Amino acid sequence: MFSLRKSMVTSAVRYGRWRSFLTDAYRCEDVWQQRLSCPLLKKVDHETMYSKLSNLFDNHAKQISAVDLDVFANSLTDATYLDELDDLTHKFRLSSQAMTLLPSTHHAVVRIFLETNKVEDLMRILKDRLNYGIFPDYYLNNLLMDKFLKENNFRDAAKIAANQMLQEEFDNEITKSLALYSCVKYITNPTDWGEVDDVVTEDQKESDDEEEDTRVRVGFLRNPYFDGHFDLKEADQLIGKTLVALSKNSNVTIGNSIKVIGLAYYNQWDKLIDFLITLDSAVFPETVQLGLATVDKYKPGNAEHLTTAFNKLKLDTSSLVLEAENAVKESVDANEEKEIQLQQKIYKDWETFRPEELNRHLDRQNKMKRLQKIQQIKQDLQEKEQVLFFFDEESKYDLIKEEKMKRMKKKVERKNPKEDITYIPPEIRQPGFKRE
Structure with a gap:
């Protein structure tokens, strides 16, 4: 990861420190x-x-x-x-x-x-x-991102946003604005993403060599396949695709700015150069700085053209971090009260639903137990009937036994066919052989 200049990062962090966008009432x-x-x-x-x-x-x-x-x-x-x-x-x-x-x-x-x-x-x-x-639904994602942002835990807030991108669910306005702000705060204040890679260290290799060899059953090896979505693991690519998804239906300046950053982080260099060439509106200064830093980090084949295109972009006088924060404030002011009332109703409905569902579950269990008991009684009665009327049905049982023995004998014959000693294989002739 990389960061912006110290002056820009300092002002951005100071502005958002110890801040909670959602009120205490939102937690219901x-x-x-x-x-x-x-x-x-x-x-x-x-x-x-x-x-x-x-x-x-x-x-x-x-x-x-x-x-x-x-x-x-x-x-x-x-x-x-x-x-x-x-x-x-x-x-x-x-x-x-x-x-x-x-x-x-x-x-x-x-x-x-x-x-x-x-x-x-x-x-x-x-x-x-x-x-x-x-x-998590929209409400839980909002709670999570708001708490993480309040604690300056921008990494986990960005992870929640990336999870929503993977689920392709950004219909909620508060969720969308919080996800945008979380990603922007993370890329302007980068930290270790924290994902553990499956890498064997030298110490682990030495300890493994000392142990005896063991055989372990492993799964089938499959052809490598990268779907460009759920297979994304790197922080840059996850953040990049999230920003690209959030750029849709956004403010023109914000939308263009985060789309440029998103395509760069997502390493979509061809799409990025095409978008930069056709881009007429202004972008925020962070867009150019982050974009150039990304090009310098990955060094794509068209790096020179990308650098030239970035330097030609028109710059807005505002800041991406501040505009993203304003977007969160606007969405919270417009939708918070409505979502609080909806969530309170949902919680109250669950309190009624839970005992009813438990009663239905107990009824199903009791029904299954009664059916099992009835089946057991029927089986016991059938066994008793066979004992009581055995001699009356003896001829019937003999016929059943005889048919069973015939079927078993046929199975044995099919499995062990007798050799035919009179069989003479056909004569094998060379190509071109003519019968006299």
């Missing part, structure tokens, strides 16, 4: 905490419930009920059982019930990790969507 804390007044959540014994659900999955059922996981997650108020929540969420994702995960579970998982400041674990879960299946 009072309505969210009302869930704990439900008798269903009050009587949860976390240790017993975790043991029961975990054993249910490990032993035979291989599935966990969505409502059970939801009750466990929503009943947590501290970090004591976060490891157990992590484990149950992962096991539920592996079960056949994965698609039935309740929306309230997503909120419970994200909010409890956020409230207990387990940010590293939360980001790991959100990144591993395949194995955990936790997908």
Whole structure:
């Protein structure tokens, strides 16, 4: 990564330090905490419930009920059982019930990790969507980015924005503006992206050489394929494609500026030079500086043409960071109250839905138990009937046994065909051989 000149970065950081765009009311804390007044959540014994659900999955059922996981997650108020929540969420994702995960579970998982400041674990879960299946909605993404921006954690705020880009969901105005501001703050104040690469160090190699060789079953090797979307791993490319996505339907100056930066970070050099040549409107000064720094870092084949095109751009007198911040303020002022009312209604509806869903789940379980009991009774009656009326049906059983023996004999004959000693193979002749 790279950075802007010190003067520009200092003013940008100072302006946004310790700032929260969303009000305290946006967190809907009072309505969210009302869930704990439900008798269903009050009587949860976390240790017993975790043991029961975990054993249910490990032993035979291989599935966990969505409502059970939801009750466990929503009943947590501290970090004591976060490891157990992590484990149950992962096991539920592996079960056949994965698609039935309740929306309230997503909120419970994200909010409890956020409230207990387990940010590293939360980001790991959100990144591993395949194995955990936790997908924050617009409201949760807004909470996450706002909190990270307030703490000057621009890296994680930008990761949330990149996750939204991968999901291709930027319909919410507050989410879109916060994502733009998060990416801009990150590229103007870059830090280590924090992703761990699968690289074997020299110390690991030495330790591996000392151990005995073992055989490990590995998956099939597949032809390399890069989809340009979900396969993106590098910070520059993720930020770049996010900025390109956010440039659509944006203010002309902001849209053009972040599209230029996004194409540069995304290494789309041909598209970038075509866009720069046709660009007539002004861009922010950060656009030129970041663009030139990107060209200098990657040194593409058309670097000379790109440098010339960047130097010819018209510059706006404002700042990209300040304009992105103003965009967040405008979207929050216009949409915050409406989203607060909607989220409060959703939380209240979940409090009614959860007990009803649990009752439906218990009814289904009772029904399945009754059906299993009926099937067992029918089987026992059939066995008793065979014993009581065996001699009356003896001839019938003999016929069944005889037919069974015939079928078994035919199978054996097909598997072990007898050799025909009279068989004479055809004569093999050379090409051109003529029969006399």
